[in-house]
Amino acid sequence: MSRRADRCPSPKPRGECPGASSCGHSPDVREETAMHDHRKLGRELDLFDTDPLIGAGLPYWLPDGAAVRHALEEYVRAAERRAGYRHVYSPVLGKRELYEISGHWSHYSDDMFPPMSLGAEQVVLRPSLCPHHALIYRSRSHSHRELPLRMAELGGMYRSELSGVLGGLTRVRAIQLNDAHIFCTPDQVADEAWAALEMIRRAYEALGVAPARYRLSLPGPGGKYVVAPEMWRRSTALLTDVLDRSGLPYEAVEGEAAFYGPKIDVQVADAAGRESTLSTVQVDFHQPEQFDLHYIGADGARHRPVMVHRSVIGSVERAVAHLIEQHGGAFPAWLAPVQVEILPVSEAELPNAEALARRCVDLGLRAEVAGPERGSLGARVRQARLVPYQAVVGAKEAADDHVALRLRDGRRLAPRPADDVLARVRALVDAHSADLWDAAAS
Numbered sequence: 001m002s003r004r005a006d007r008c009p010s011p012k013p014r015g016e017c018p019g020a021s022s023c024g025h026s027p028d029v030r031e032e033t034a035m036h037d038h039r040k041l042g043r044e045l046d047l048f049d050t051d052p053l054i055g056a057g058l059p060y061w062l063p064d065g066a067a068v069r070h071a072l073e074e075y076v077r078a079a080e081r082r083a084g085y086r087h088v089y090s091p092v093l094g095k096r097e098l099y100e101i102s103g104h105w106s107h108y109s110d111d112m113f114p115p116m117s118l119g120a121e122q123v124v125l126r127p128s129l130c131p132h133h134a135l136i137y138r139s140r141s142h143s144h145r146e147l148p149l150r151m152a153e154l155g156g157m158y159r160s161e162l163s164g165v166l167g168g169l170t171r172v173r174a175i176q177l178n179d180a181h182i183f184c185t186p187d188q189v190a191d192e193a194w195a196a197l198e199m200i201r202r203a204y205e206a207l208g209v210a211p212a213r214y215r216l217s218l219p220g221p222g223g224k225y226v227v228a229p230e231m232w233r234r235s236t237a238l239l240t241d242v243l244d245r246s247g248l249p250y251e252a253v254e255g256e257a258a259f260y261g262p263k264i265d266v267q268v269a270d271a272a273g274r275e276s277t278l279s280t281v282q283v284d285f286h287q288p289e290q291f292d293l294h295y296i297g298a299d300g301a302r303h304r305p306v307m308v309h310r311s312v313i314g315s316v317e318r319a320v321a322h323l324i325e326q327h328g329g330a331f332p333a334w335l336a337p338v339q340v341e342i343l344p345v346s347e348a349e350l351p352n353a354e355a356l357a358r359r360c361v362d363l364g365l366r367a368e369v370a371g372p373e374r375g376s377l378g379a380r381v382r383q384a385r386l387v388p389y390q391a392v393v394g395a396k397e398a399a400d401d402h403v404a405l406r407l408r409d410g411r412r413l414a415p416r417p418a419d420d421v422l423a424r425v426r427a428l429v430d431a432h433s434a435d436l437w438d439a440a441a442s
């Protein structure tokens with residue numbers, strides 16, 4: 001048990017700070033944060049948990065964790081819509097033949113759940129979304145004018161991890177993946193891969209996450225890769241070119257490619273310095289061939305598209321695990337489970353505080369009231385240390401419809417009209433700002 005646990009015994013009230021990088025605490029607390037593990041924090045902050053009856057590697061999300069996840073998913077969907085992606089839904093099951101065609105069955109079956117027999121056929125929990133998306137593409141004819149066709153889905157996939165390696169949100173058996181496939185001409189691959197890297201860069205900025213390194217993941221000796229030397233040469237050359245043009249430092253690592261092609265992987269490091277892949281951009285000539293995909297070119301003939309697989313935040317499980325560790329639970333305001341904690345000074349301001357909470361909720365902000373029954377004002381302020389905004393309502397503020405705002409970083413603002421405060425908070429949340437307050441506007 002860590003020293004921090006001695007200081008903040010669990011279970012704790014909301015926001016009892018388990019150490020945070022941006023909550024204004026002393027350096028020794030920040031140092032302890034580095035020792036933190038998302039599994040412990042996730043339970044202490046009531047974000048997620050597991051139950052042996054559901055099973056190892058199958059965490060469930062508590063309401064506060066679900067709020068973080070929902071905000072993250074909405075961010076990704078909105079960014080994708082702006083970047084010209086269109087969303088689809090596809091089922092998490094597919095017939096075994098589907099994965100035989102895609103190549104997963106021969107190259108990846110060790111990581112797949114055993115098939116389920118349904119009468120004469122067998123269905124499996126999908127190990128990836130690509131085959132479904134390839135079939136959705138194939139279901140309609142496409143002109144070269146529709147390309148690049150960007151298809152996105154936040155969908156479920158499954159991996160039969162051994163129970164010994166499971167833990168928290170980083171190694172799970174049921175995965176919700178932020179996935180997309182871009183069907184394009186070979187000439188469009190570099191621009192699409194470049195645009196995906198740019199989306200990743202912007203997302204990391206909003207999330208307050210720094211990549212540990214960029215990795216060009218190549219095939220290695222002994223791996224199960226599709227045999228097509230010319231395809232590997234072309235796709236590796238394309239990704240190398242994108243990385244070289246981006247100016248980003250990267251390392252080429254053998255043995256880390258997907259079975260169907262090379263990848264650019266964006267690596268992040270956990271509290272213990274262990275690296276994992278969060279985001280990825282991959283080039284694939286193999287599955288378009290396997291599924292006989294085509295588009296009609298300007299010459300009226302059929303041509304084979306290329307598939308670019310890309311994920312901005314990877315799986316929501318791994319992304320949230322990393323965010324918990326990175327921020328020690330003090331999430332950027334747009335991700336915080338509770339964004340505004342409303343603190344009536346006394347019982348008399350409780351009705352005003354509750355009315356203010358309703359106004360927050362009507363504006364789409366996540367707010368809660370912590371009344372005097374939870375202790376002194378000072379104690380309630382401390383309990384809400386992870387909440388980005390604390391709105392103090394005393395007798396004068398209640399009478400004037402004002403709010404005295406305290407920011408998580410320790411700043412205390414002069415009372416100002418409640419409408420003005422809420423509008424500014426809403427604007428900062430909408431902008432996915434890393435800043436808690438727009439000093440220029442105050």
Ligand SMILES: [Zn+2]
Pocket residue numbers: 128129130179180181309310
């Ligand atoms: Zn894919």
